[in-house]
Amino acid sequence: MAADVGASRIRVGLFDESLRLLKVRVSETPRENPVEGIPRRLREMVVEVVGGSLDSVRGVGVASIGLIDHRRGMITHAPNIPGRDVRLFKELSNIMEAEYFLLNDCNAAALGEWWPRRRETDSLTYITISTGIGGGVVDKGRLVLGKDGNAVEIGHIVIDPSGYMRCGCGGVGHWEAYCSGANLPRYVKRLLEDGVLPSGTRLGREAEARGLTSERIYRLYYEGDEAASKLFERLRDLYSSGIASVINSFDPEILVIGGSIALGNKGFFSEEVYPRLGKYLVGEPPKIDEPIHGEHAPLYGAALTVHEDIEDARVREP
Ligand SMILES: [Zn+2]
Numbered sequence: 001m002a003a004d005v006g007a008s009r010i011r012v013g014l015f016d017e018s019l020r021l022l023k024v025r026v027s028e029t030p031r032e033n034p035v036e037g038i039p040r041r042l043r044e045m046v047v048e049v050v051g052g053s054l055d056s057v058r059g060v061g062v063a064s065i066g067l068i069d070h071r072r073g074m075i076t077h078a079p080n081i082p083g084r085d086v087r088l089f090k091e092l093s094n095i096m097e098a099e100y101f102l103l104n105d106c107n108a109a110a111l112g113e114w115w116p117r118r119r120e121t122d123s124l125t126y127i128t129i130s131t132g133i134g135g136g137v138v139d140k141g142r143l144v145l146g147k148d149g150n151a152v153e154i155g156h157i158v159i160d161p162s163g164y165m166r167c168g169c170g171g172v173g174h175w176e177a178y179c180s181g182a183n184l185p186r187y188v189k190r191l192l193e194d195g196v197l198p199s200g201t202r203l204g205r206e207a208e209a210r211g212l213t214s215e216r217i218y219r220l221y222y223e224g225d226e227a228a229s230k231l232f233e234r235l236r237d238l239y240s241s242g243i244a245s246v247i248n249s250f251d252p253e254i255l256v257i258g259g260s261i262a263l264g265n266k267g268f269f270s271e272e273v274y275p276r277l278g279k280y281l282v283g284e285p286p287k288i289d290e291p292i293h294g295e296h297a298p299l300y301g302a303a304l305t306v307h308e309d310i311e312d313a314r315v316r317e318p
Pocket of ligand 1: 155156167168169170171174
């Protein structure tokens with residue numbers, strides 16, 4: 001049994017002993033009072049997906065947005081969820097005796113993506129470039145988790161010490177504050193206001209009239225908008241320097257890059273971002289691969305915590 005708790009959606013999946021996904025349900029993440037709402041929704045969804053007796057469930061592994069405290073089974077604080085200390089397992093543990101496991105969603109995704117490649121390598125790094133930017137690392141066949149389970153929060157590496165942009169976490173100059181899906185429109189707006197980008201083209205006019213989404217910004221670049229072209233000269237280096245910093249930190253054999261921005265703009269990344277990595281790399285580049293499990297990668301990782309009884313992810317006080 002596995003779940004993936006995201007800022008906008010919760011997924012619950014039922015897996016069999018050979019790790020096949022038998023059934024999956026998706027529901028919106030409760031926005032009102034999430035401290036009570038998320039544990040309750042999780043319990044309801046698990047009960048619905050199991051369908052019969054809860055005694056048949058060996059364990060529940062959860063992949064969650066963070067920050068987390070994996071020993072206590074809680075989200076301590078997440079930039080996109082109001083409230084603190086969401087005790088994910090408090091409702092489930094009232095109705096079922098089971099083993100509980102918790103990983104940060106990107107660490108879970110790294111595990112989920114490494115598993116089908118485990119005969120090929122024991123060193124894999126995962127990066128998602130999506131609403132936010134996150135990552136996970138498997139090294140020598142073991143997840144790198146840090147003291148509370150929040151290691152490899154790569155969206156918050158500092159790529160600009162001048163601090164031009166403030167991140168959703170409150171820090172300044174963080175990578176995802178510039179080029180994640182949620183933050184790219186804010187970065188563009190600021191560049192237009194400061195006159196760094198010319199405001200007379202469609203990019204500027206649309207930003208003024210109705211605001212921009214990341215998808216629209218990419219579209220305008222593909223259509224040859226002059227200001228968007230100037231913007232993407234910056235973005236190429238923001239993406240490639242960030243990715244290279246992650247490679248320099250962990251020296252993976254395989255680097256899996258997923259997330260809606262990277263997968264929705266494959267041509268841009270393979271032709272304009274990856275070829276620039278060498279400019280920033282200290283060692284040999286890894287093989288770059290696409291995710292096998294797509295959006296279900298965190299769910300597979302969560303299922304693996306139960307399947308493989310991963311001690312590092314075990315919840316001590318559900
Ligand atoms: Zn940050």
